[in-house]
Amino acid sequence: MRxxxxxxxxxxxxxxxxxxxxxxxxxxxxxAVVGLAIIGLFVVVSVFAPVFSTxxxxxxxxxxxxxPPSREHLLGTDELGRDLLSRMFYGGRISLNIGIISxxxxxxxxxxxxxxxxxxxxxxxxxxxxxxxxMIAFPGILLAIVVVTVLxxxxxxxxxxxxxxxxxxxARLVRGSVLSxxxxxxxxxxxxxxxxxxRIIFRQILPNCLAPIIVQSTFxxxxxxxxxxxxxxxxxxxxxxxxxxxxxxxxxxxxxxxxHHLTTYPGLxxxxxxxxxxxxxxxxxxxxxPKTRS
Amino acid sequence: xxxxIVRRLMLTIPVVIGVSIIVFAIIRMIPGDPARxxxxxxxxxxxxxxVRVRHALDQPLHVQYGRFMVNLLQGDLGRSIxxxxxxxxxxxxxxxxxxxxxxxxxxxxxxxxxSAGIVSATRRNSLFDNASMLVALVGVAAPxxxxxxxxxxxxxxxxxxxxxxxxxxxxxxxxxxxTLGTASAALMARITRSSMLDxxxxxxxxxxxxxxxxxxxxxxKHALKNALIPVVTVLxxxxxxxLGGAVLTETVFAxxxxxxxxxxxxxxxxxxxxxxxxxxxxxxxxxINLVVDIAYAFLxxxxxxxxxxxx
Numbered sequence: 001m002r003x004x005x006x007x008x009x010x011x012x013x014x015x016x017x018x019x020x021x022x023x024x025x026x027x028x029x030x031x032a033v034v035g036l037a038i039i040g041l042f043v044v045v046s047v048f049a050p051v052f053s054t055x056x057x058x059x060x061x062x063x064x065x066x067x068p069p070s071r072e073h074l075l076g077t078d079e080l081g082r083d084l085l086s087r088m089f090y091g092g093r094i095s096l097n098i099g100i101i102s103x104x105x106x107x108x109x110x111x112x113x114x115x116x117x118x119x120x121x122x123x124x125x126x127x128x129x130x131x132x133x134x135m136i137a138f139p140g141i142l143l144a145i146v147v148v149t150v151l152x153x154x155x156x157x158x159x160x161x162x163x164x165x166x167x168x169x170x171a172r173l174v175r176g177s178v179l180s181x182x183x184x185x186x187x188x189x190x191x192x193x194x195x196x197x198x199r200i201i202f203r204q205i206l207p208n209c210l211a212p213i214i215v216q217s218t219f220x221x222x223x224x225x226x227x228x229x230x231x232x233x234x235x236x237x238x239x240x241x242x243x244x245x246x247x248x249x250x251x252x253x254x255x256x257x258x259x260h261h262l263t264t265y266p267g268l269x270x271x272x273x274x275x276x277x278x279x280x281x282x283x284x285x286x287x288x289x290p291k292t293r294s
Numbered sequence: 295x296x297x298x299i300v301r302r303l304m305l306t307i308p309v310v311i312g313v314s315i316i317v318f319a320i321i322r323m324i325p326g327d328p329a330r331x332x333x334x335x336x337x338x339x340x341x342x343x344x345v346r347v348r349h350a351l352d353q354p355l356h357v358q359y360g361r362f363m364v365n366l367l368q369g370d371l372g373r374s375i376x377x378x379x380x381x382x383x384x385x386x387x388x389x390x391x392x393x394x395x396x397x398x399x400x401x402x403x404x405x406x407x408x409s410a411g412i413v414s415a416t417r418r419n420s421l422f423d424n425a426s427m428l429v430a431l432v433g434v435a436a437p438x439x440x441x442x443x444x445x446x447x448x449x450x451x452x453x454x455x456x457x458x459x460x461x462x463x464x465x466x467x468x469x470x471x472x473t474l475g476t477a478s479a480a481l482m483a484r485i486t487r488s489s490m491l492d493x494x495x496x497x498x499x500x501x502x503x504x505x506x507x508x509x510x511x512x513x514x515k516h517a518l519k520n521a522l523i524p525v526v527t528v529l530x531x532x533x534x535x536x537l538g539g540a541v542l543t544e545t546v547f548a549x550x551x552x553x554x555x556x557x558x559x560x561x562x563x564x565x566x567x568x569x570x571x572x573x574x575x576x577x578x579x580x581x582i583n584l585v586v587d588i589a590y591a592f593l594x595x596x597x598x599x600x601x602x603x604x605x
């Protein structure tokens with residue numbers, strides 16, 4: 001297990017230096033820096049979407065339908081004459097939000113499940129594991145599709161669906177880490193000192209599972225963005241007129257022969273955003289792993 | 295070993311039951327009246343009542359589930375609300391097409407991914423290594439439906455080499471399977487490469503080299519066998535994911551498989567078909583995982599057969 005004793009109580013100084021060390025490793029990794037730059041670019045564009053947008057992302061102009069990229073509309077217009085670039089700026093907001101919120105949902109549900117299951121063991125663990133097995137039986141995007149079928153379409157439900165779909169991943173990951181950490185001597189010491197189970201889990205064990213959780217979350221943001229775009233594309237996610245990238249692409253499909261900018265650019269945006277998070281995830285994994293440190 | 299297999303088989307039973315409960319619950323968990331949901335948007339009150347009685351939706355939940363399970367075990371998944379045909383017939387017609395697509399995609403992904411991974415590992419940091427790992431990064435990040443549309447645009451619309459949609463001939467299979475297999479190929483290339491690099495660092499490889507064996511023999515005879523163990527695991531999981539991923543690919547290529555059936559049925563609120571398709575895909579994935587685990591135990595003698603929970 002890759003875990004670093006970075007938050008043993010009473011040693012706050014070590015924590016900061018560890019953080020700096022990870023950061024130093026990360027910025028020395030060229031691929032990770034490219035990833036950080038990509039994410040940074042998308043974050044800036046999303047936050048300042050109203051500033052960068054040259055047009056109202058929802059304002060239709062039927063006299064101006066399916067225009068190819070031009071000076072007025074840098075990426076052209078869609079089937080309702082809306083400016084594609086402005087729509088994509090706002091779409092970036094939606095994708096980033098979905099990625100982050102769904103990961104938070106996955107972490108807040110999955111991490112405690114995994115921690116409790118691994119820490120207490122026994123029957124509780126066996127039952128929890130079977131539940132996780134059942135969730136994992138729905139491959140990839142299928143679990144998210146099942147949840148959306150029940151909850152209905154829409155951006156919020158996509159966040160919940162992709163979040164729930166990531167719960168088993170976190171539960172498994174954390175359970176594995178906890179199993180190895182709970183045998184460490186400092187946990188035994190904490191127990192001997194009379195600390196309660198809840199305190200031990202939250203103060204001693206979970207901080208030491210942080211590294212794999214952070215790495216997984218970075219990859220999971222990428223996966224959630226892909227799943228959400230897939231749901232949007234299938235018509236099961238964000239609904240018109242929401243400028244979600246997958247939905248824009250899906251609408252643009254009908255015009256692929258005459259106006260392929262409607263499919264090309266939103267797809268490229270998704271690819272880049274996902275690539276950014278994957279590159280940073282790779283970088284973080286190497287930086288947090290003492291074995292691969294240079 | 296047999297004990298391990300039996301144990302592993304036993305563990306599958308609660309999972310399959312759990313999956314059936316979730317599939318059963320899909321209709322019941324939809325907010326509002328499940329009978330109305332199943333009867334369709336424009337149904338008359340009489341028809342809704344009819345649906346309620348026919349599907350025993352007026353009975354307590356455990357009775358409903360009992361009926362659902364008995365029917366399921368008899369191979370009866372109900373009838374489609376959309377066209378009244380048995381769900382098993384609907385799925386039976388389409389499933390072989392999805393299976394074909396996923397299998398071809400997996401074969402393509404394995405051939406491309408594993409060979410690229412081996413070459414990358416043996417020529418670490420070469421131009422080929424860097425280029426193929428860059429392609430792999432992009433391949434994993436690209437949305438599968440976008441990839442599908444771009445391939446259609448290039449090969450069907452612009453070059454006119456291949457048909458954009460359709461079914462029946464080998465040329466119809468090329469673009470969908472290539473699209474579906476891309477992400478898997480990328481993933482397999484990355485895993486083969488890192489696994490191969492790990493193995494090439496092992497002592498027994500150094501020994502083989504120091505015995506004066508040629509690099510080819512060392513790589514292909516000594517290293518490859520062990521390097522492929524993680525690849526086999528991923529291979530099985532990928533097959534399940536490809537079956538699920540067919541949902542997107544089939545939609546773009548109008549490939550009439552179960553993935554497209556699932557999406558169409560969700561949009562039409564044809565819940566019996568949704569249930570049947572989800573049940574089939576999840577069940578297959580469980581079986582695939584079972585086979586992978588057992589195959590893994592055969593391949594890797596280090597696997598502890600004793601404990602399942604300690605891994």
